[in-house]
Amino acid sequence: MSEPNPTVAVLGQGPMGAALTHALLKAKVPTTVWNRTRQRAEAQAAAGARIAPSAEAAVRAADLVIGVLRDGNATRAVLEPIPGDAFRGRAIVNFATSTPGEARRMAEWAAERRTSWLSGAIMVPTPLVGAPDALFLYSGERALFDAHADVLAVLGGDARHVGTDHGLASLLDTGMLEVFFAGMTGFLHATAMVTGQGLKATDFLPFAEVMINILPASLAGLARDVDAGTYPGTEDNLTMELAALGHIVDTSDDLGLDGRFPRVMRDLAAAAVDSGHGGDGWSRIIEQLRKPA
Ligand SMILES: NC(=O)c1ccc[n+]([C@@H]2O[C@H](COP(=O)([O-])OP(=O)(O)OC[C@H]3O[C@@H](n4cnc5c(N)ncnc54)[C@H](OP(=O)(O)O)[C@@H]3O)[C@@H](O)[C@H]2O)c1
Structure with a gap:
């Protein structure tokens, strides 16, 4: 069963964090944002986002915390200083891109801190965030995915839980990217020949x-x-x-x-x-x- 009327925090307001924030606000999900460079967070105020003065304040303001920072190092740098009690009763979905091994290590790190953690992978570019067929992959505890299914569907209508192993979303992401880049590179080499x-x-x-x-x-x-x-x-x-x-x-x-x-x-x-x-x-x-x- 999905949580009724959840509140969400988005940590990271790069191009993808901003796109996720817009999709949430469009669906009228109360959303708090935080960004290391504050101006990028403030740019979301006009669209209805609340601006948190710190990552900890953003976490404490939400039922569901979405991490969409550059990578695992940036995510750890932001989350590590936050006291463990801030995460109690909340869930984190981490969309920072990673290898499957790193996704598993991040999930272990969260488990040591007794933090509910879902590993995610975004399979669409920013303009397609929020679309009914936008594919988002999730791995980790199934019940956690189910508990937040409604709000996750706002980010991408094709939200798939691919398994309990935290590395799986990232493994499929990595494989899909290889198919994509190999196809594009083959096309460009062939195009270099014909041109x-x-x-x-x-x-x-x-x-x-x-x-x-x-x-x-x-x-x-x-x-x-x-x-x-x-x-x-x-x-x-x-x-x-x-x-x-x-x-x-x-x-x-x-x-x-x-x-x-x-x-x-x-x-x-x-x-x-x-x-x-x-x-x-x-x-x-x-x-x-x-x-x-
Ligand atoms: N853009 C896409 O089309 C796309 C598609 C699929 C997946 N993703 C994934 O989504 C994630 C975010 O991507 P993005 O496109 O928004 O841009 P990005 O350049 O990968 O990430 C920018 C965000 O990370 C923050 N950041 C970087 N290093 C930090 C640190 N050490 N401490 C705190 N914050 C730090 C930036 O803060 P500042 O503003 O302060 O620099 C900004 O909020 C990445 O993992 C990316 O692979 C992106």
Whole structure:
């Protein structure tokens, strides 16, 4: 059951803290803000936020405390000096980005101080905060998530509790970011090739989109193979793919580009082929990635 009429404090008024504050105020959630640089907090007064003179005062003013500081160090620097009794009966949701290990250490630190703690990860940029489909991940105690579900839904309508292990929200965040950046970097390298031959990036875009549209089915196949631990090469095989990846590297070199990105993919395929797996499908690459280079 979610708390009726909770009050919220937002510690940190950078771009993301400000976006979370606006979403809360828009939903008429009484919100207190604090920021190390006071002017950034004061900028929220016009929208209806109460400005706390200290982080401790902000914590004491709220049922739910949202931490949205730069990282774990900044979060510790702000929370550590606050006396433990200020946190009794309150919950903290920490959105500062971290590794899974750091998220677990932060949760242990909170547990030692007998502080209710939920680890969060924000999966949208600031303009999408508050949208019904904005994805926010949470890990930690399920009952704590449920207790604050209504107010968390104000921040992002797609609020998902992904498990009790505090590292999970950050683990999924990290994995999603890798998929995102690898996709964007592949697109930019391919775009460097085609623009190097006189095409415009926008000419290439619809062709790139054809490949993007194939990816969901391809990823589903990879996931099935990885979970099954078998890498059938019935529809594609690494020997054929190695030749294609070699063409990307060669074209990149011919154009005088930085070919590190396609080389990583080609070298992974070459290592799998060299170890006798040329007849397997691309999913076999997981075994290369599971060992140190
Ligand atoms: N912006 C996004 O699109 C986005 C998306 C997803 C997740 N996030 C995550 O949200 C968190 C906040 O991001 P942000 O975009 O708002 O900007 P940010 O630059 O990462 O964080 C700025 C906030 O951290 C505070 N801060 C930094 N070091 C501090 C310290 N040592 N002591 C006290 N306060 C400190 C700043 O205070 P001052 O104003 O005094 O400098 C400001 O409130 C980050 O962990 C970020 O990864 C951001």
